[in-house]
Amino acid sequence: MKSFTYERVTSPAQAAAAVAGKPGAKFVAGGTNLLDLMKLQIETPAHLVDVNGIGLDTVEATSQGGLRIGALVRNSDLAAHPTVRRDYGVLSRALLAGASGQLRNMATTAGNLLQRTRCPYFYDTNMACNKRQPGSGCSAIGGYSRQLAVIGSSDACIATHPSDMAVAMRVLDATVETVRANGATRVIPIADFHRLPENTPHIETQLQPGELITSVTLPAPVGGTHVYRKVRDRASYAFALVSVAAIVQPGGSGRVAVGGVAHKPWRVEAAEADMPQGAKAVAARLFAGARPTPENAFKLPLAERTLAAALNQARS
Amino acid sequence: MDPNAHFPLSRRDLLIAGATSAAATAVPAATPFQPKPTTMTAAAAPMSVRLSVNGAPRQLEVDPRTTLLDALRENMHLTGTKKGCDHGQCGACTVLVNGRRVVSCLSLAVMNEGASVTTIEGLGTPQAPHALQTAFVKHDGYQCGYCTPGQICSAVGVIDEIKRGTPSHVSADLTAQPMLSAEELRERMSGNICRCGAYSNIVDAITEVAGAKA
Numbered sequence: 001m002k003s004f005t006y007e008r009v010t011s012p013a014q015a016a017a018a019v020a021g022k023p024g025a026k027f028v029a030g031g032t033n034l035l036d037l038m039k040l041q042i043e044t045p046a047h048l049v050d051v052n053g054i055g056l057d058t059v060e061a062t063s064q065g066g067l068r069i070g071a072l073v074r075n076s077d078l079a080a081h082p083t084v085r086r087d088y089g090v091l092s093r094a095l096l097a098g099a100s101g102q103l104r105n106m107a108t109t110a111g112n113l114l115q116r117t118r119c120p121y122f123y124d125t126n127m128a129c130n131k132r133q134p135g136s137g138c139s140a141i142g143g144y145s146r147q148l149a150v151i152g153s154s155d156a157c158i159a160t161h162p163s164d165m166a167v168a169m170r171v172l173d174a175t176v177e178t179v180r181a182n183g184a185t186r187v188i189p190i191a192d193f194h195r196l197p198e199n200t201p202h203i204e205t206q207l208q209p210g211e212l213i214t215s216v217t218l219p220a221p222v223g224g225t226h227v228y229r230k231v232r233d234r235a236s237y238a239f240a241l242v243s244v245a246a247i248v249q250p251g252g253s254g255r256v257a258v259g260g261v262a263h264k265p266w267r268v269e270a271a272e273a274d275m276p277q278g279a280k281a282v283a284a285r286l287f288a289g290a291r292p293t294p295e296n297a298f299k300l301p302l303a304e305r306t307l308a309a310a311l312n313q314a315r316s
Numbered sequence: 317m318d319p320n321a322h323f324p325l326s327r328r329d330l331l332i333a334g335a336t337s338a339a340a341t342a343v344p345a346a347t348p349f350q351p352k353p354t355t356m357t358a359a360a361a362p363m364s365v366r367l368s369v370n371g372a373p374r375q376l377e378v379d380p381r382t383t384l385l386d387a388l389r390e391n392m393h394l395t396g397t398k399k400g401c402d403h404g405q406c407g408a409c410t411v412l413v414n415g416r417r418v419v420s421c422l423s424l425a426v427m428n429e430g431a432s433v434t435t436i437e438g439l440g441t442p443q444a445p446h447a448l449q450t451a452f453v454k455h456d457g458y459q460c461g462y463c464t465p466g467q468i469c470s471a472v473g474v475i476d477e478i479k480r481g482t483p484s485h486v487s488a489d490l491t492a493q494p495m496l497s498a499e500e501l502r503e504r505m506s507g508n509i510c511r512c513g514a515y516s517n518i519v520d521a522i523t524e525v526a527g528a529k530a
Contacts, residue, residue, distance in 0.1 A: 005360045006380040006426055028427070035383070035422045036403050048380070050427055076416075080482045085490040096485040100507020101473065103404060105416045106423065236485065236506035 002044040010053050012179050012214050018049040020181035020210025027051050027212060029072060030106040032099075033115040042116075042125065042132055056214055059083070065220030068177075071110035071213045075165065076101070078109060088218060089226035090245050094168035097230045100237050110213035113166055113176065113193065114205065117159035117263075118239055119148060130156045131201040141293075147241065150292040150299045152262040157201030158293070161194060161264050162239050168228060169216060170265035171245040171257040177215045180208065190216075194264035201263070224249045225314040229306050230259075242303045248314035252276035256310075258286065258303055279308035367431050369394065370438025378425045385409045387425035388435060396436035396465045400509070407508035410466035410473075411435050417473030419507075436465035439472065448472060451521035459512035467508045471522045474504045478526065496526050 009015040019025040024046030028034055037043035056070035059081050067088070069078060078084060079095035099107065121127040121140040128137035140148055140158050148158045174190040188206055195204060207213070224247040232238040240260035248254040254275050257267035271285035283304035290300060362377040369392060376391050385402070388394045388411070397420060400408030404422040411420045412434040440446035448468045451457070458464040478494050486503045487494045494500055501519045510518065 001381045003359050004380060006363065006424070008429070028424075030422075031424065031427060032404055032419075032422045035424065039403065048424075052427060076477075076482065080480075082491075085483065089490055092483065092490050093485075096483060096487075100407065101477065101504055102407060102410055102417050102419045102470065102507045103422075105473075106418050236503050 001038050002041060004045050004048055006048045006050065008050045008053050012051075012054050012056065012212055013181075013183055015049055015051045015054055016179055016210050016212045017181040019047075019212070022047045025049055025210075029108040029111045030074070030103075032103050032107045033111065037116060040123065040125065042123065051212070062217060067218045069109050069216045069218070071108060071215055073109045074105055075099070075107045075109070075112060076104040078165075079104065087221035088168075088172060090171060090228050090247060091165070091168040091218075093226065093228035094164040094243075094245060097228055097240075097243070098164035109165075109216055112163055113169070113213065113216070114207075115163055116204075118162045119159040120144060122159060131159060131197075131204075134200070134202045144295065145293040146295045147239070147260075148293070148296055149263060150261050150296055151266060151287055151290040152196045152264070153291060154197045154199065154201070156199050157197035157263070159197065159201065159263060160260055161204075161262070163265070164228070164230065164240065164243060164259060166190070166194070167243055167245045167257050167259035167265040169218075170267050171247060171255050172218050172222075174219075175217045176213055177217060178207065178211050179214050180212075181210050185214070187217075190265075191267070197263045204263075222247060222255075224254055227310045227314050229310040229313065231302060231306050242299055242306050244303070244306045244310045246307070246310045246314060248275070248311060252315075254314075256282060256286070256307060258307075261287075261299055261303060275311070279304050279311055283307055363426050365426050365429050367425075367428050367433055369433045370435060376425065380424065380426055382425045383421050384411070384413075384423045384425050384428055384433070385420035388420060388433070391425075394435050394437050397469075398462055398465055400463070400466075405509070406463070406466075407470060408463050408466040410469045410508065412469055412473060415476070417470050434469070436469060439468065446472075447525045448521065451524045452518070455517045455521040455524070456514065457518040457521040458510070458514050463508060463510045463512075467505070467510065467518055470505060470508045471518075471525075474501065474522065475526045477504065496523065498523065501526075 009018055026045040028048045029051050057072040058070050060068045062068050075095050079092045085092050119140055122129050122131050127139040130138050138157055149160045169190050176188045176193050179185050193205055227246045230240050230243040232240055243259035246256045255272055257265050268286050271282050274281035287300055360380050363380055364377055366375045378387055388397050397411055398408040400406035402421045404419045409420045410417050413431050440449045448471050481493050483490045483494055484500055484503050486499050498519050501522050
């Protein structure tokens with residue numbers, strides 16, 4: 001690990017000012033992704049601002065009938081929250097499908113959204129990676145790409161976003177609330193929060209330097225049957241090859257988002273009009289324009305079948 | 317006489333020069349590969365951290381880079397907690413922080429200011445073992461034993477999580493009290509790898525202590 005200085009802060013505004021005021025500074029919360037990357041010298045922050053003491057660790061009802069989830073709420077606590085289990089089952093299910101019990105006890109809501117890709121070429125510092133070292137190229141293209149993106153990718157990057165939680169947040173139309181060093185706050189819809197790679201895969205979200213996530217807000221519950229179906233190489237504790245978050249209403253209408261296929265949770269609202277027609281019709285519109293590699297082309301039929309299984313599960 | 321006087325180049329310099337000349341020979345037109353200059357950053361000043369470990373207050377002076385795992389093993393000499401992968405993938409370093417199981421390799425010591433840490437040494441002793449330690453022995457819940465402290469600390473967390481009604485990936489009903497089945501234990505213990513493959517005996521040991529039949 002490269003050397004760094006460290007400080008603790010006690011308020012969101014102080015945290016944002018501390019990171020904005022120091023070049024190379026980063027927030028640390030759970031640390032489960034950042035410390036891993038620091039040990040590999042993929043991340044080399046000069047200064048760490050520990051935000052674990054700023055509060056923002058509760059789940060509260062909003063006046064609109066939804067839930068405001070503090071940025072520091074741990075993944076295990078969010079998954080086990082009684083209201084989330086009852087009204088936002090897809091979110092509990094997605095969280096419980098990710099990582100291990102120990103990591104879920106550490107990882108935070110905001111940190112989960114900000115976790116980096118597990119592309120093997122991002123992790124191997126001997127390889128070219130535009131995300132790790134902008135302009136160096138992409139060794140994943142033409143390389144071992146079985147786990148990587150099939151849609152929304154670019155000639156600069158074919159990495160996927162690894163989060164399960166974010167896929168559920170996308171299907172729930174969550175919004176991300178932030179604060180900046182000057183005290184300005186804003187609300188970013190989850191649909192816009194993560195960016196596609198295009199020519200700047202190292203810029204993964206809309207956040208500005210020093211901008212701190214304070215909470216993630218869910219709208220009022222939409223009812224329906226909630227399903228999160230994850231396909232992976234082993235039964236537990238692995239990243240998704242493909243995952244499907246679905247909310248299905250009694251008439252067969254609903255919403256669907258897919259994980260493991262793109263640089264962000266993948267949802268095409270227009271495709272949801274075809275949900276009563278079944279998985280094939282929805283998948284055709286969800287994956288129009290897909291650019292799989294020979295190694296990961298299997299993800300397209302796999303996603304369609306996983307969606308079919310999710311819709312069957314919702315009906316049963 | 318300086319024994320290195322005849323060798324003004326260090327071994328590292330020679331290796332770099334050799335690599336450069338080899339590259340120059342093979343591809344005369346190409347710019348020889350230049351390794352990136354190593355930027356040395358001075359270690360940050362040590363920081364003080366106070367925490368309670370197995371019930372005893374401890375104060376440490378650590379480099380901010382020190383993980384909780386290394387602080388336990390190297391600074392406090394509590395070597396029961398094991399370093400496996402050091403990347404949060406194997407669970408060998410699992411300890412309880414404020415009663416919750418975590419991987420100590422992915423937490424900085426300084427992030428645990430004021431925390432209460434329980435390691436395998438704090439759960440029981442050879443004279444007065446924890447019920448899980450006794451059950452692991454009875455059921456042969458290990459072969460080499462390297463993952464065992466992490467397995468047992470994790471199991472303490474699992475039993476508490478089930479008692480609190482926390483659902484898991486395999487719980488059929490998110491809102492019901494979870495079952496204490498082998499399937500539930502396997503899922504909940506999936507963050508602890510045992511390369512000897514003692515998994516079925518580990519499940520038997522935890523099941524006995526948690527008070528149900530597998």
